[in-house]
Amino acid sequence: AQTVTQSQPEMSVQEAETVTLSCTYDTSESDYYLFWYKQPPSRQMILVIRQEAYKQQNATENRFSVNFQKAAKSFSLKISDSQLGDAAMYFCAYRSAYGGATNKLIFGTGTLLAVQP
Amino acid sequence: GAGVSQSPSNKVTEKGKDVELRCDPISGHTALYWYRQSLGQGLEFLIYFQGNSAPDKSGLPSDRFSAERTGGSVSTLTIQRTQQEDSAVYLCASSLVGSGGYEQYFGPGTRLTVT
Numbered sequence: 557a558q559t560v561t562q563s564q565p566e567m568s569v570q571e572a573e574t575v576t577l578s579c580t581y582d583t584s585e586s587d588y589y590l591f592w593y594k595q596p597p598s599r600q601m602i603l604v605i606r607q608e609a610y611k612q613q614n615a616t617e618n619r620f621s622v623n624f625q626k627a628a629k630s631f632s633l634k635i636s637d638s639q640l641g642d643a644a645m646y647f648c649a650y651r652s653a654y655g656g657a658t659n660k661l662i663f664g665t666g667t668l669l670a671v672q673p
Numbered sequence: 674g675a676g677v678s679q680s681p682s683n684k685v686t687e688k689g690k691d692v693e694l695r696c697d698p699i700s701g702h703t704a705l706y707w708y709r710q711s712l713g714q715g716l717e718f719l720i721y722f723q724g725n726s727a728p729d730k731s732g733l734p735s736d737r738f739s740a741e742r743t744g745g746s747v748s749t750l751t752i753q754r755t756q757q758e759d760s761a762v763y764l765c766a767s768s769l770v771g772s773g774g775y776e777q778y779f780g781p782g783t784r785l786t787v788t
Contacts, residue, residue, distance in 0.1 A: 589774045599762060601779035608774060647716065651774075659723070659771040660706065660732065663716035 558583040560650050562664035569638045570672050576623075577633045577667045579648030587653035590624065590631045591661070596644040604646070607631065609653070635669075643671040675699070677780035679765050685786045686755055694750045694783045698767030705748050706768075706777060707740060711761035719763075722748065723771040755787045 559582045569575035581590070592604040607615045607624050614622050619639075623632045635642055648664040678697045686692050698705050707719040718732040722742045733739070737756075742748040752759055762784050766777040 593779075599764075599782045599784075601764065601766070603776050606774060606776070653773070659704065659721055660718035660729075661708070661716075661766075661777060662718070665715050 558585070558588075558650050558652070558662050560648050560662050560664040562648055562667050564667045565665070566668045566670070568670045568672060569635070571638055571640060573638055574634060574636045575638055575669065577635075577646055577648075577669070579631045579633070579664055581629050581631065581648070581650050583629070583650065583652075585652055585654070589651045589653060590622075591649040591651065592620070592622070592631075592633045593647045593649060593663075594642075594644045595647065595666075601647070605633065638671050640671050640673060643669055645669070677765055677767050677778050679763075679780040679783050681783060682781065683784045683786075685788060688757060688787055689754055691751065691753045692755055692785065694752075694763050694785070696748045696750070696765030696767075696780060698746065698748070698765070699778055700746075702767035702769055702778075703745065704768045704771035704775075704777075705742055706766045707748070707750050708764045708766065709734075709761045710764055710782070713758075714761075716764075719750070721771065752785075755785075757787045760785055760787045 588609045590607045594602045605617045619636045645666045649661040680695045703724045705722040710716045720740045721729040737753045740750045762782040764782045766779045768775040768777045
């Protein structure tokens with residue numbers, strides 16, 4: 557079975573600085589997707605960034621980028637120029653690329669990010 | 674367009690009562706998921722609907738939990754004889770299709786408190 561591990565329960569960053577959130581995963585599959593979701597106090601899960609395992613190029617979305625190391629099964633999220641609105645719980649998630657019953661997201665335990673003004 | 678909506682936003686119930694939680698997915702989305710978010714278990718998958726196919730119920734924690742999806746749209750998650758350990762936030766998500774890397778769009782969740 558696949559597992560996702562986030563080893564940092566809490567992180568803090570100064571406004572305008574850069575922070576990196578860590579995520580590792582375990583799988584025997586060769587094709588899958590990895591995601592970072594943001595959950596603010598409103599509870600609404602928002603997709604931040606997505607990475608396809610078959611793509612070597614790291615995904616980037618504005619201030620958010622990932623460092624995807626497939627061999628090491630590592631998928632970290634870098635937030636540049638941190639803003640107060642980035643404060644939230646961040647979840648790393650795995651999803652198999654194979655259809656059927658494996659379409660569920662498997663989540664890590666989350667990292668609570670605080671942004672200091 | 675409108676996103677995924679869930680009702681009620683919050684629900685307090687007494688132990689032993691039955692509850693129904695509702696999810697309205699994004700129009701046209703064929704895949705629908707229920708997840709549970711609790712302090713002890715984190716975020717866990719409950720059930721998955723894809724079109725007219727038989728649902729994947731592999732994540733339901735006990736036979737007190739059931740879900741249905743009527744007309745390929747609205748879904749209801751029912752918890753019978755609620756227990757205190759059922760207290761959690763129940764999140765619903767939908768996606769255009771279940772396969773591939775299609776994004777799952779989440780609703781705001783229902784916070785269930787069992788007293």
